[in-house]
Amino acid sequence: MTSPALDRRALSDFRALAGRIDGNGPRYTSYPTADRFRNGPDLSLYHDALDACRADAPAPLSLYLHIPFCENICYYCGCNKIITRDHGRSARYVSYLGREMALVAGRLDTRRQVIQSHWGGGTPTFLNPEEMRRVMALLNTHFALAADGEHSIEIDPRRVDQDRMALLAELGFNRVSLGVQDFDPEVQQAIHRIQPFEETRAVVDAARALGFRSVSLDLIYGLPHQTAARFGHTIDQVLALRPDRLSVYSYAHLPHVFKPQRRIDENALPPAGEKLDILVSTIERLTAEGYVYIGMDHFALPDDDLAVAQREGRLQRNFQGYSTHAGYDQVGLGISAIGAIAGRYVQNARTLDDYYGALDQGRLPLARGVAMTADDHLRREIIGDLMCNGVLELPAIEARHGIDFDRTFSAELADLDRLAADGLVRCEPGRITVTPLGRLLVRRVAMVFDRYLRDDAARPVDNGARAANDGAQPIRIVPRYSRVV
Structure with missing residues (x-):
């Protein structure tokens, strides 16, 4: 099932809402x-x-x-x-x-x-x-x-x-x-x-x-x-x-x-x-x-x-x-290239000197990476469904991951209720649907399920460097043009 088409009402609501909803959000080309x-x-x-x-x-x-x-x-x-x-x-x-x-x-x-x-x-x-x-x-x-x-x-x-x-x-x-x-x-x-x-x-x-x-x-x-x-x-x-x-x-x-x-x-x-x-x-x-x-x-x-x-x-x-x-x-x-392989993310060295140096030593030019946890896999699937197809079928997610969705995501569901009040999502028994308006602010919806952002909110840190590294961008109107991290 896919999201309904955009219409003039959604664009009008977006124009009115965009000035109020403001915050940094990743593009979620990966999770984490x-x-x-x-x-x-x-x-x-x-x-x-x-x-x-x-x-x-x-x-x-x-x-x-x-x-x-x-x-x-x-x-x-x-x-x-x-x-x-x-x-x-x-x-x-x-x-x-x-x-x-x-x-x-x-x-x-x-x-x-x-x-x-x-x-x-x-x-x-x-x-x-x-x-x-x-x-x-x-x-x-x-x-x-x-x-x-x-x-x-x-x-x-x-x-x-x-x-x-x-x-x-x-x-x-x-x-x-x-x-x-x-x-x-x-x-x-x-x-x-x-x-x-x-x-x-x-x-x-x-x-x-x-x-x-x-x-x-x-x-x-x-x-x-x-x-x-x-x-x-x-x-x-x-x-x-x-x-x-x-x-x-x-x-x-x-x-x-x-x-x-x-x-x-x-x-x-x-x-x-x-x-x-x-x-x-x-x-x-x-x-x-x-x-x-x-x-x-x-x-x-x-x-x-x-x-x-x-x-x-x-x-x-x-x-x-x-x-x-x-x-x-x-x-x-190549330099800075990212791989997503078997539940691990790996990124190559960002400079030619580091890239050449690693290969001269006969080793892969790994600079950064992370191994996904079970929670990462679950949240990546949820964020992907929201951003790509606009629908979360909760029974299917519960069956695949062996969870009780309402219990696991009680805090997230409370946040979704606030987004629903703004018209970004519809929360129904067994299903969460991104509305046409929500598709225009879909990163704001996806951010609800980002555990790392929640951890940051609970433990404030300086995210300036992090935002620059990931292409994080104000939801309102200033996302970054950067296809390659």
């Missing part, structure tokens, strides 16, 4: 969230995860590969990247990726099938064609990328041409995600990302001509000089491209965390009310044009796999956001 990972864990955590994954063969895998290099800095960006024009640096990185793949595949013992893969960054197409071919050859040596799987790559439309798009198709990619942010020239100048509409349209046209299954565009609202009217013009241009999926992220100005943001003129940022108007008008326009509101930042055409999965109650979340294949163990490769 990445800020809860333990620094410097024993390497046995990763070994145990891979050993348990090996025992689960022949179940397929998901795979994330991080390419950190970018030629130019975008002032808003919160991703883990390395700004350089020295393309010689990527050759060494590719070599070390091969070492990491060999170590991971060696522990798995078999050439496991990969049903979903994603190359993120940075700018993955920073690699030259031969380096991309080498990375793909290494992946296919150590893993078996399923021909009918989802294989996606993030691309910068300013850095690819027809030949590079043809290469991506040749290598087996069938989905592309294009960074756009905003087509307004003044906004682009302010964020140091000049990207004409025609340049982006040429890449979209090439992807369609080459038979890519899906084209996704990323936008950001809350950037300098944006207004609802000006961003509306960007939406007009986006709709002319008719992407299969859209992500509309909110910008959080955190110059104390991300130094490049210090180059952004704070006085040019839209005020809170204008930023909320941008969001609401964008949702209204996209849904009126036939896009399905998937949740959080995501929209999709009705026949897209995400929209179908949502209708059928199969939607899931992983570190790339909403997904149709998030239920598989995910292997992370």
Whole structure:
């Protein structure tokens, strides 16, 4: 069962309520969230995860590969990247990726099938064609990328041409995600990302001509000089491209965390009310044009796999956001990449020196991680159901986990009653349903079941660093744009 569709009443209520409901909340691409990972864990955590994954063969895998290099800095960006024009640096990185793949595949013992893969960054197409071919050859040596799987790559439309798009198709990619942010020239100048509409349209046209299954565009609202009217013009241009999926992220100005943001003129940022108007008008326009509101930042055409999965109650979340294949163990490769393997989360070293140093010693480049408890598994399922499908079927959860829901979550149910009074949820015997209004504030609903946040509230601590690390963000209007932790 899925959440009912958004309507004008839900958007009107959201506009009225958003100014009152204010608090930091994770995006829940994992639970526990990445800020809860333990620094410097024993390497046995990763070994145990891979050993348990090996025992689960022949179940397929998901795979994330991080390419950190970018030629130019975008002032808003919160991703883990390395700004350089020295393309010689990527050759060494590719070599070390091969070492990491060999170590991971060696522990798995078999050439496991990969049903979903994603190359993120940075700018993955920073690699030259031969380096991309080498990375793909290494992946296919150590893993078996399923021909009918989802294989996606993030691309910068300013850095690819027809030949590079043809290469991506040749290598087996069938989905592309294009960074756009905003087509307004003044906004682009302010964020140091000049990207004409025609340049982006040429890449979209090439992807369609080459038979890519899906084209996704990323936008950001809350950037300098944006207004609802000006961003509306960007939406007009986006709709002319008719992407299969859209992500509309909110910008959080955190110059104390991300130094490049210090180059952004704070006085040019839209005020809170204008930023909320941008969001609401964008949702209204996209849904009126036939896009399905998937949740959080995501929209999709009705026949897209995400929209179908949502209708059928199969939607899931992983570190790339909403997904149709998030239920598989995910292997992370490259600096800062996160794996979710057999009930453990593992994250690689964030710097090249630490990453290379570990691999030079013949060990996996583990920097942080955590092993999930039984309570973590239970709450991850609950949070996932709320955020993806909008319904909790309590008898099914009780049966799977051997609990009495009312007794186990008495405090949480009391909090849900308060959210129900605001119209975010409906609590009925045996079922909790997220309303259309609640879908717009779904993180606020999910936070009710986050035990770590409850512990923090009972034992106040300085969460500034934690919020920065996990992409925690004020529910109201200032979430962070950051896809890679």
